[in-house]
Amino acid sequence: MKQDLYGMLGDLVIANRILAHEGVLDDFGHVAVRHPDRADRFFVSRSRSPEIVTRDDLLEFTLDGVPVDPKGLRPYLESVLHARIFAARPDVQATVHHHSPAVLPYTVIDDVPLRPVFHMASVLGGPVPVWDSRDEFGDTNMLIDDVPKADSLARALGGGTSVLLRNHGATCAAHSLPAVVFVSVRMKDNAELQSRAMAMGKPRYLTEGETRMTAEMLMGERPLDRAWSYWRARAGYGGI
Numbered sequence: 233m234k235q236d237l238y239g240m241l242g243d244l245v246i247a248n249r250i251l252a253h254e255g256v257l258d259d260f261g262h263v264a265v266r267h268p269d270r271a272d273r274f275f276v277s278r279s280r281s282p283e284i285v286t287r288d289d290l291l292e293f294t295l296d297g298v299p300v301d302p303k304g305l306r307p308y309l310e311s312v313l314h315a316r317i318f319a320a321r322p323d324v325q326a327t328v329h330h331h332s333p334a335v336l337p338y339t340v341i342d343d344v345p346l347r348p349v350f351h352m353a354s355v356l357g358g359p360v361p362v363w364d365s366r367d368e369f370g371d372t373n374m375l376i377d378d379v380p381k382a383d384s385l386a387r388a389l390g391g392g393t394s395v396l397l398r399n400h401g402a403t404c405a406a407h408s409l410p411a412v413v414f415v416s417v418r419m420k421d422n423a424e425l426q427s428r429a430m431a432m433g434k435p436r437y438l439t440e441g442e443t444r445m446t447a448e449m450l451m452g453e454r455p456l457d458r459a460w461s462y463w464r465a466r467a468g469y470g471g472i
Contacts, residue, residue, distance in 0.1 A: 235268055236268065237267070237268055237269065240265055240268050240275075240409070241265075241275060241287060241290055242287070243265070243409050244263065244264075244265050244275055244277075244290060244409065245285055245286060245287055245290070246464060246467065246469050247263045247265075247326075247409045247412075247413050248262075248263055248277065248282040248283070248285040249282070249283060249285070249467045249468070249469070250413055250463040250464065250466070250467045251263060251282060251328065251330070251413060251416060251417070252281075252282045252283035252467075253283070253463075253466055253467040253468075254417050254420070254463065254466070254467075255332065255334075255420060256328070256330045256332050256416045256417055256419075256420050257282040257283075257328075257330050258281075258282075258331070259281045260281070260331060261282060261328070261329055261330040261331055261401070262276055262277060262282065262308050262310070262311075262314070262328070262329055263276070263282070263326070263327070263328045263329075263409075263412070263413075264276035264311075264314035264318075264326065264327045264328075265325065265326045265409055266318055266324070266325045266326065267292070271322065272294065272295050273292055273293065273294060273295075273300065274292070274293055274295070274314060274315065274318050275290050275291065275292055275293070276290070276291065276293065276307075276308065276311055276314055277289045277290055277291070277308070278290075278291055278305035278306060278307055278308070279305075279306045279307060279308045279309070289305070291303065291305060291307055291311075293307075293311055293314075293315055294315070295315050295316070295318055295319040296312070296315060296379065297311050297312030297313075297314075297315035297316070297379065297382070299311075309375055309377045310329060310375055310376050310377055312376065312377065312378060312379060312382045313327075313329055313376040313382050313385060313403065314327045314329070315382065316379060316382035316383050316385070316386045317382075317385075317386045317389060317403070317405055319386070320383070320386040320387070320389075321386070321389075321391075321405060323407060324405045324406065324407065325406070325407050325408050325409075326405070326406055326407075326408055326409045326411065326412040327403065327404065327405045327406075327412060328403065328404045328405075328412050328413070328415075328416045329376075329401065329402070329403045330401055330402055330403075330404075330416060331400070331401035331402075332401070332402065332416075332419070332420045332423070334420050334421075334423040334424045334427070335396070335401070335402050335419055335420060335423040336401065337423070337427065338360070338362075338396060338423060339362065339396045339397060339398055339399055339400060339401065339402070340398075340399050344430075345359040345360065345362075346359065346360040346396065346419070346422065346423060346426065347359045347360070347426065347435075347437045347438075348422060348437060348438040348443055349422055349425050349426045349429055349435050349436070349437055349438070350421075350422065350425055350438075351438070351442075351446050351450075352418045352421065352422075352450065353418045353419070353421065353422035353425075353438075354438055354442065354443045354444075354445075354446035354447040354450060355393055355406075355411075355414060355415045355418055355447045355450055355451060356393060356394050356415065356418070356419060356422060356443075357392045357393050357394065357443065357447060358440065358443050360392075360394050360395065360396050360402075360419075361388055361389070361390070361392070361395050361396070362388075362395070362396045362397075362398055363384070363385050363388035363389075363395055363396065363397050363398065364398040365381060365384075365397070365398065365400075366398070368380075368381075368384050369381060369384075374399070374400050376397075385397070385403065389403065389405060392405075393405055393406055393415045394415060394419055402416075402419060404416045404419060406451070407451070408456070410456040410457070410459065410460035411451055411456055413459075413460065413463065414450070414451075414456060414459050414460075417463070
């Protein structure tokens with residue numbers, strides 16, 4: 233069932249709080265959702281730490297990353313990152329950009345890909361691609377703060393759910409807010425488990441078939457509703 237705008241914006245606030253509580257987002261990072269009635273618009277908070285985002289902080293943007301009504305608020309410098317993924321991927325309804333410390337080692341080591349090591353991380357879709365801004369843009373301030381860099385990142389994401397940014401962080405994309413929260417949290421969990429497993433020996437990774445079939449199951453309504461309800465409760469929204 234299609235969600236109304238008011239309910240979706242409430243869930244966007246909750247998604248910010250969940251991802252902060254689960255250690256995916258800290259003082260930086262952000263989560264965005266496409267407008268339920270206008271595919272050419274999306275919402276993301278003004279420049280504010282995710283754990284304290286409220287409804288009053290939410291801004292509407294075009295797919296060029298331009299705020300429709302800034303309301304005198306400063307947007308995130310990387311709002312365009314979400315804009316161009318939404319522009320490139322009509323199937324994507326929500327996105328997250330984060331710098332989870334557990335994931336960062338996989339952005340700084342060239343020959344150790346982040347790969348699903350347990351079933352919940354099948355939603356990563358296999359070895360996670362790494363986008364390197366230097367390939368097209370040389371030395372930069374490391375932010376995805378203009379359309380060319382955001383389009384380049386969207387191409388690296390391709391049709392998948394996740395991409396790493398060299399020496400920076402990660403971006404996740406999915407068909408709903410609960411789904412993108414699931415992908416983001418499981419990316420962090422998988423990075424922690426993979427690092428621990430590699431310290432013990434050579435990990436056994438999920439096969440391509442296991443990854444595909446398990447991800448399809450986990451991205452269904454029932455598993456996502458169960459996970460979303462759990463994370464809501466942990467973030468203090470269990471009674472709503």
